[in-house]
Amino acid sequence: MSKNIMLIAFSLLLLAGAVAFDYIQKKEFTQNLQRIKEDNFEVKKVASLQQLWKAKGMKSKIQRVLANIRANKKERVEFKRNKVDIKLNNLSDKELNRVLTKLSMLPIQFKKLQIRRNGQDFILECVCVW
Amino acid sequence: MSLFSSNAKLVLLHKGLKALPKASKYDFVLSPQFYISKREKLPIKYAFQAKKLAPSILEDILPTDYPYEYLVKKEGDSWIFFAYSPKEIEEFLKSCCNVSPNKIGKIYFADQLRGVLKKVPLGVDEDSAITLIDGKATMVPRSMIDSKKYAKFSKKLRPQKGFSFKNSSRASKDGTLDNRVVALGIVLLLLAAAFVIDGLNYKVELKKQEAKLNQIFEEYPQLQSKLTRDSIKNKYINIDKKERKIRDLIDTLSQLTSKKSLLDKLELDKNRLIAQFSVDSKDIKKIEKIAKDANLKVSRLSNSLIRVEGAIK
Numbered sequence: 001m002s003k004n005i006m007l008i009a010f011s012l013l014l015l016a017g018a019v020a021f022d023y024i025q026k027k028e029f030t031q032n033l034q035r036i037k038e039d040n041f042e043v044k045k046v047a048s049l050q051q052l053w054k055a056k057g058m059k060s061k062i063q064r065v066l067a068n069i070r071a072n073k074k075e076r077v078e079f080k081r082n083k084v085d086i087k088l089n090n091l092s093d094k095e096l097n098r099v100l101t102k103l104s105m106l107p108i109q110f111k112k113l114q115i116r117r118n119g120q121d122f123i124l125e126c127v128c129v130w
Numbered sequence: 131m132s133l134f135s136s137n138a139k140l141v142l143l144h145k146g147l148k149a150l151p152k153a154s155k156y157d158f159v160l161s162p163q164f165y166i167s168k169r170e171k172l173p174i175k176y177a178f179q180a181k182k183l184a185p186s187i188l189e190d191i192l193p194t195d196y197p198y199e200y201l202v203k204k205e206g207d208s209w210i211f212f213a214y215s216p217k218e219i220e221e222f223l224k225s226c227c228n229v230s231p232n233k234i235g236k237i238y239f240a241d242q243l244r245g246v247l248k249k250v251p252l253g254v255d256e257d258s259a260i261t262l263i264d265g266k267a268t269m270v271p272r273s274m275i276d277s278k279k280y281a282k283f284s285k286k287l288r289p290q291k292g293f294s295f296k297n298s299s300r301a302s303k304d305g306t307l308d309n310r311v312v313a314l315g316i317v318l319l320l321l322a323a324a325f326v327i328d329g330l331n332y333k334v335e336l337k338k339q340e341a342k343l344n345q346i347f348e349e350y351p352q353l354q355s356k357l358t359r360d361s362i363k364n365k366y367i368n369i370d371k372k373e374r375k376i377r378d379l380i381d382t383l384s385q386l387t388s389k390k391s392l393l394d395k396l397e398l399d400k401n402r403l404i405a406q407f408s409v410d411s412k413d414i415k416k417i418e419k420i421a422k423d424a425n426l427k428v429s430r431l432s433n434s435l436i437r438v439e440g441a442i443k
Contacts, residue, residue, distance in 0.1 A: 011318035018325035025329035049366035113398035
């Protein structure tokens with residue numbers, strides 16, 4: 001076989017190898033990039049959900065919500081680890097509205113929620129966890 | 131020196147040639163021993179048309195021992211047709227001077243030296259010279275020529291138009307590398323290099339993306355496992371959905387309250403948020419409509435009492 005044919009054959013072989021290498025890398029990149037993007041998105045989503053519903057400092061935030069309610073209206077405000085048991089009596093409609101709105105804005109889970117009207121006033125009972 | 135001028139050594143090729151000075155490339159002025167020419171007046175405008183006719187015009191005068199290449203040149207009204215055998219030239223150069231075909235650059239024909247030959251014959255060697263006979267360059271013994279002066283062949287005699295020499299085979303068979311093949315090889319190698327670089331870029335980019343993901347995993351090591359992730363995700367997605375729904379329902383129910391519609395009680399059970407309203411009998415239908423529009427289940431308990439239910443799941 002002449003040197004010329006060998007040179008062309010070698011160059012073509014090298015080119016074929018390079019094309020195959022490029023193709024494999026491109027395919028691997030496309031496949032893995034999809035997986036990486038999915039993992040990335042999932043981890044961030046899970047982390048943000050975890051941060052939202054496992055937020056720290058919730059006790060003080062709830063205490064701040066209840067700070068404007070007079071002490072004689074607070075029949076029960078008991079904190080136990082990540083849980084609070086609240087019973088408020090004789091709340092005006094405005095007070096009820098404010099407490100309920102502010103509690104709703106906190107990332108806490110309502111395990112119990114009960115409101116009863118007593119004349120013009122309201123009784124609010126709730127158990128929240130976080 | 132012009133970039134476009136030939137650097138090759140110019141040699142007068144004749145059958146008496148014994149050796150060549152050393153050079154990497156040679157251009158040859160072919161003596162009439164190596165080609166046959168014919169002048170014809172033809173009503174043809176273009177060279178490619180003339181070239182097509184060349185074989186039929188020259189076929190009667192060409193020996194059949196070699197395959198021929200044809201070239202044409204226009205001079206005034208006439209066309210000059212040239213035929214030469216690459217194989218014959220290659221074989222001669224190999225035997226006389228050990229010159230391989232890839233060293234042959236341009237070729238010229240002695241007929242292109244007509245300007246010189248009109249004035250004085252061109253000395254080829256001690257015994258022969260090229261002169262014009264009937265307007266054609268012809269190689270004759272010096273004894274047949276009256277002239278005492280002979281032009282000496284030199285690089286100054288290089289004719290204006292040269293022709294590319296067609297190798298008898300595209301790739302030379304003597305084991306040396308053809309320049310065109312080397313050029314093609316280089317192009318293919320460059321192309322291969324481009325593909326490899328492209329592939330490497332993908333590889334590097336993939337590594338970068340993986341490094342970014344690993345950095346995120348380092349921040350949240352407990353989320354590395356897909357199973358753990360799925361379990362945490364399901365837990366919090368359910369909480370998120372439920373709690374958002376509860377808040378939406380509280381918001382909707384609060385819109386039902388007014389001076390004429392008072393909340394009596396509200397209770398959250400596992401799957402529902404249930405509220406009871408005391409409503410002015412005149413407004414009861416209006417409140418019912420608002421609740422129904424908000425996709426709440428409404429039931430009338432009396433003329434002034436309604437119960438509203440919203441599903442959490």
